[in-house]
Amino acid sequence: MRIPNSYKVAALALMAVAGTGASANAQLRVVATTPDLASLAREIGGSAVTVTALAKPTEDPHFVDAKPSHIVTLNRAEALIEGGAELELGWLPPLLENSRNAKISAGAPGRIVASEGIRLLEKPTGFDRSKGDVHSLGNPHFLIDPMNAKIIARQVAEHFAQIDPKSAAAYRANLAKFNATVETKLAGWEQQLAPYRGAKVVTYHKDFVYLAPRFGLMVLETLEPKPGIAPSPAHLAMVIGKMKANKARVILIQPYQNRRTAETVARQTGAVVLDVSQQPGGRPNTGSYFAMMDNLVNTLAAALRAQR
Amino acid sequence: MKGILLVGALLLAAPCFGLAQTPAERARRDSVARVDSIAKADSIALVQQLEKELGAAAGDTGTATAQPRATGGYMNIGFVALTDAGWSTEPDVASLQLGDHDPRVRGFTVPNAELALDGAVDPYFKGFANIVFKLDENGETGVELEEVYLLTTSLPYNLQLKAGQFFTEFGRQNPQHPHSWAFVDQPLALNRMFGPEGLRSQGLRLSWLLPTPFYTEALLSVANSRGGTTWSFRSDESGEIHGGVPIERKVEDLGEMLIVPRIATSFDVSETQTLLLGASAAFGPNNSGPSASTRVYGVDAYWKWKPAAAQAGFPFLSMQAEALFRSYEAAQRESADDPTVTLPQETLKDRGAYAQLLWGIKPRIVAGIRGDWARGDDAVSQTPLRADRFRLSPNFTWYPTEFSKFRVQYNYDDRTGIGSDHSLWFQFEFLLGAHAAHKF
Numbered sequence: 001m002r003i004p005n006s007y008k009v010a011a012l013a014l015m016a017v018a019g020t021g022a023s024a025n026a027q028l029r030v031v032a033t034t035p036d037l038a039s040l041a042r043e044i045g046g047s048a049v050t051v052t053a054l055a056k057p058t059e060d061p062h063f064v065d066a067k068p069s070h071i072v073t074l075n076r077a078e079a080l081i082e083g084g085a086e087l088e089l090g091w092l093p094p095l096l097e098n099s100r101n102a103k104i105s106a107g108a109p110g111r112i113v114a115s116e117g118i119r120l121l122e123k124p125t126g127f128d129r130s131k132g133d134v135h136s137l138g139n140p141h142f143l144i145d146p147m148n149a150k151i152i153a154r155q156v157a158e159h160f161a162q163i164d165p166k167s168a169a170a171y172r173a174n175l176a177k178f179n180a181t182v183e184t185k186l187a188g189w190e191q192q193l194a195p196y197r198g199a200k201v202v203t204y205h206k207d208f209v210y211l212a213p214r215f216g217l218m219v220l221e222t223l224e225p226k227p228g229i230a231p232s233p234a235h236l237a238m239v240i241g242k243m244k245a246n247k248a249r250v251i252l253i254q255p256y257q258n259r260r261t262a263e264t265v266a267r268q269t270g271a272v273v274l275d276v277s278q279q280p281g282g283r284p285n286t287g288s289y290f291a292m293m294d295n296l297v298n299t300l301a302a303a304l305r306a307q308r
Numbered sequence: 309m310k311g312i313l314l315v316g317a318l319l320l321a322a323p324c325f326g327l328a329q330t331p332a333e334r335a336r337r338d339s340v341a342r343v344d345s346i347a348k349a350d351s352i353a354l355v356q357q358l359e360k361e362l363g364a365a366a367g368d369t370g371t372a373t374a375q376p377r378a379t380g381g382y383m384n385i386g387f388v389a390l391t392d393a394g395w396s397t398e399p400d401v402a403s404l405q406l407g408d409h410d411p412r413v414r415g416f417t418v419p420n421a422e423l424a425l426d427g428a429v430d431p432y433f434k435g436f437a438n439i440v441f442k443l444d445e446n447g448e449t450g451v452e453l454e455e456v457y458l459l460t461t462s463l464p465y466n467l468q469l470k471a472g473q474f475f476t477e478f479g480r481q482n483p484q485h486p487h488s489w490a491f492v493d494q495p496l497a498l499n500r501m502f503g504p505e506g507l508r509s510q511g512l513r514l515s516w517l518l519p520t521p522f523y524t525e526a527l528l529s530v531a532n533s534r535g536g537t538t539w540s541f542r543s544d545e546s547g548e549i550h551g552g553v554p555i556e557r558k559v560e561d562l563g564e565m566l567i568v569p570r571i572a573t574s575f576d577v578s579e580t581q582t583l584l585l586g587a588s589a590a591f592g593p594n595n596s597g598p599s600a601s602t603r604v605y606g607v608d609a610y611w612k613w614k615p616a617a618a619q620a621g622f623p624f625l626s627m628q629a630e631a632l633f634r635s636y637e638a639a640q641r642e643s644a645d646d647p648t649v650t651l652p653q654e655t656l657k658d659r660g661a662y663a664q665l666l667w668g669i670k671p672r673i674v675a676g677i678r679g680d681w682a683r684g685d686d687a688v689s690q691t692p693l694r695a696d697r698f699r700l701s702p703n704f705t706w707y708p709t710e711f712s713k714f715r716v717q718y719n720y721d722d723r724t725g726i727g728s729d730h731s732l733w734f735q736f737e738f739l740l741g742a743h744a745a746h747k748f
Contacts, residue, residue: 056579056616058616058617059616059617059618060618060619060620060621062620063618063620063621065582065612065614065621065746065748066745066746066747066748067574067576067582067748068523068525068572068574068582068584068748069522069523069574069575069576069582071517071523072517072520072521072522072523075466075517089745090710090745090746091745091746092745093745094745094746094747097434097459097461098468098517098525099517100461100462100463100466100467100468100517102461102462105431105461105462106428129709129711133709133710228620228709228710229709230671230672255617256617256618256619256620257619258619258671
């Protein structure tokens with residue numbers, strides 16, 4: 001049999017590097033697709049886990065590059081927390097396909113799909129892309145409701161306890177602590193925003209849909225005419241008219257959204273553009289999930305108070 | 309007195325407190341209780357109950373209530389169609405635009421309408437199929453089973469096996485489908501080494517993700533070396549490379565399979581920059597003679613910059629470049645032009661390279677420029693497909709959404725012995741069904 005020499009060399013090189021698998025780490029290696037999920041994982045995992053987020057806090061979670069370094073991160077993960085509801089559909093599947101990690105394959109205890117325990121809003125009844133890039137399972141930006149954070153935290157704690165039984169007690173204790181913090185914090189946030197019940201806000205994307213009912217706010221309009229569709233002048237004119245008629249003077253903008261469009265609308269309506277982030281780390285003083293929520297509520301309350 | 313006043317004040321204040329605090333407090337407590345009850349409930353039991361209810365409802369009405377879903381069914385179905393339109397100073401456009409999915413005539417071309425199917429077969433395999441429909445220069449419909457393969461999902465030691473027919477993993481662009489190309493046409497270097505349809509064949513591919521701290525993947529493909537999609541190997545059209553009459557050549561041993569090793573590695577140069585480098589080779593027999601063989605070598609690089617706070621992935625800058633070298637052993641053979649002439653044994657050496665720069669200016673708008681170059685060393689047999697050639701292609705693409713695109717591209721062509729040509733091409737693409745995820 002004739003096999004080219006270069007092929008033999010390649011095969012030898014491959015064999016030479018084989019068998020140097022990653023050594024076992026005492027800490028559970030957790031990967032989260034987005035920083036908000038990563039923050040929850042840190043709250044629940046505490047010192048028993050190391051957590052890596054794939055998306056940057058300033059990055060649109062719909063449009064993350066499927067960088068090869070993410071393949072390596074996923075290959076070595078013991079648990080993966082994804083948002084689900086098609087949030088990561090554009091980039092996670094090819095990464096997972098190449099990560100070859102059975103521990104985080106669909107249905108494995110190491111695979112945590114945050115959306116699975118959540119009652120998703122805006123679930124479409126039919127599928128029609130002329131309505132924009134609507135996620136077929138519902139709106140995936142649910143973590144902005146602290147009650148949903150509790151549901152996810154519980155799911156995370158259960159999975160962690162299952163795959164890492166030696167730290168199960170710690171995970172449960174951390175969960176109890178997390179839930180207590182949510183209770184306390186939520187009471188405070190609700191109190192802060194209580195005077196502004198019924199206030200109308202405008203957002204860029206449909207990403208504050210879960211925040212509004214929790215705090216009695218109303219998302220009047222989005223600058224995007226349809227999810228994922230760039231704002232058109234006609235649509236913005238409509239939004240401006242509606243904002244004026246409804247005295248809506250707050251526009252919420254995340255780091256990856258077009259601030260200039262928001263500024264234009266704000267100029268015409270006397271509104272204020274609020275730089276907020278749903279991702280911990282996306283703005284200054286938003287290092288953790290709680291800091292991010294604190295920042296969001298403080299910013300909102302301050303702006304709404306100023307407009308009284 | 310003081311006490312009476314205090315009690316009075318309290319009595320007065322109480323309703324106010326009640327109005328200001330109690331409903332909000334109650335609402336909060338209610339919502340907390342409601343969500344807590346959901347959180348505490350066993351989610352599996354909830355789902356089962358929900359399914360039972362759905363099933364009962366279906367049974368009652370006697371109609372299926374299964375919800376259609378864009379994804380997540382047993383199979384994802386996607387359909388992508390490209391339409392080209394344009395003009396070239398070369399009347400025989402097919403002699404200029406050599407790729408099978410290039411615009412091939414003055415006027416309109418539908419060079420690629422692709423039905424893509426994929427899904428999990430079972431816990432061990434994923435399955436993929438790409439069925440391509442295309443209209444040729446005469447408006448005739450051609451159908452090809454472009455790709456159909458199984459991919460393992462649970463092999464040990466970070467291994468992964470692909471089996472079936474698939475684009476050979478050589479370089480960066482060869483395994484990509486036309487709708488993910490950044491330009492209207494196939495790079496000249498790939499056309500020269502791998503023919504109009506690129507390199508693909510039936511075989512096996514083993515991949516190993518190395519346990520290095522950065523991404524390194526080693527791949528080895530073993531495939532059949534026969535057919536129009538193995539252009540530099542046992543292809544019926546190999547006469548266009550060596551000018552002779554191809555012989556009928558059977559596979560005698562494993563060395564006469566097409567063997568393609570590849571190694572790829574990637575680094576995040578900074579928070580916002582990623583570099584991907586690869587080296588590939590392809591070895592196999594060719595049918596210029598009974599023991600002639602071909603070797604193709606290639607290196608490829610891809611670099612991308614995207615700022616930390618990009619809007620829908622924009623702006624960005626990316627650079628992609630590949631360089632290929634082919635050494636084609638042409639055996640002593642009968643000339644295709646004149647049966648009385650015997651062409652001598654010779655080694656045909658070809659090189660080709662392209663580099664393309666893309667600038668995502670603002671959301672959904674990309675400007676690109678590509679330089680293409682290919683040359684063949686002198687040989688006794690002179691064939692047009694080995695002649696020196698240069699092409700420069702600036703283009704501009706507008707993506708109304710991720711599911712559609714408009715592209716306009718100008719090609720300046722310079723073919724040695726023929727001269728220069730100018731072409732202007734428009735391209736429209738639409739995508740239906742399953743959202744194609746973007747590989748890096």
